[in-house]
Amino acid sequence: MTTPLIFAYGTLRTGCPNHERFSRWGVPIIGQQFALLHNHQLRFLGGRAVPYIREHPGESVLGEVFRFEEEAFDYVLDCLDQVEGHPRFYYRQPMPVEYINMDIPPVRRRTGVIEEVFTYTMPNYNRDDGGAVPHNDFSRRDEQ
Secondary structure, X not given: OOOOEEEEOOOOOOOOOOOOHHHHOOOOOXXXXXXXXXXXXXXXXOOOOEEEEEEEEEEEEEEEEEXXXXXXXXXXXXXXXXXXXXXXXXXXXXXXXXXXXXXXXXXXXXXXXXXXXXXXXXXXXXXXXXXXXXXXXXXHOOOO
């Protein structure tokens, strides 16, 4: 069975527009922790509404890892696949992230703990259009 973990870096993060979908689906998040996806950059697709990640050496994207009960994880993936347009728009794939402690934000203390989790990428998207998200952190997307 797959480890029931999702790395959210955009609209699914806590406090962002799509996070409430988890409760609407009746799926409790049983654990969450901040994490970094290394060697990637967070960008906007067409304006500032749609975030995506792309490889970019030396940068790290801040996100959250959500843990779900194993029995519900296939349902969570089915729901997320529909929202994210997998596999035609975003593509779900496993990627390694490093957990961090943010006891005193914005200080990011690396833990050295790396785990493979699912996230959604756009591997075939190569145009540079909407620009980089400030600080590689979607919660700070409105900063200049």
